């Protein structure tokens with residue numbers, strides 16, 4: 001049986017758990033996880049021209065210009081590993097990016113099949129993000145309160161000291177939230193209008209959220 005590719009967008013405010021859920025969806029449905037934030041951070045770490053250009057925007061909590069992110073996404077989307085479908089985590093973030101994604105997928109005879117919206121009250125977001133720590137070596141994500149590592153400040157898998165993302169500091173998070181409301185939230189209506197938006201309560205535990213996300217995904221596959 002030939003199954004057609006499945007393309008799923010994760011939407012939600014910063015700190016809603018998009019990365020965690022996107023990884024799980026990708027593993028469960030054998031899709032490629034594309035996180036534009038992770039890709040950009042890789043470019044920054046490698047010190048590429050793109051990374052150098054993106055760094056300032058990221059550290060201020062602003063969006064990296066559509067064109068730069070779009071090129072990076074197109075490259076991934078045309079890779080062989082993307083042929084069975086992808087989970088887009090952190091993309092699109094503007095209406096123009098939504099239109100670009102539609103165009104790139106249309107060229108491949110595909111479309112956005114579902115949009116999973118993780119809804120989290122603003123009041124929870126700040127605590128979630130400012131407590132977030134990650135491993136610079138394997139990318140594992142922890143939370144000082146809700147998901148602490150076995151040894152304080154050290155990655156369970158690598159034994160490496162955990163770090164806080166530069167843009168997870170409180171003043172930057174406030175800017176990221178403002179940017180989300182202004183530029184990204186309008187995409188909810190864009191996808192709602194196409195009847196492909198599915199909402200899950202992102203305030204629940206990661207396992208509970210995944211249960212609901214999986215149920216929503218099953219209806220897409222059907």
Ligand code: AMP
Pocket residue numbers: 014036037038040057058059061062063064065066069089090091092093097167176
């Ligand atoms: P994230 O890890 O998804 O929270 O992304 C971290 C930062 O990378 C964002 O605050 C933006 O500065 C930048 N970024 C990630 N994805 C995009 C995107 N699709 N468009 C513009 N900037 C992005």
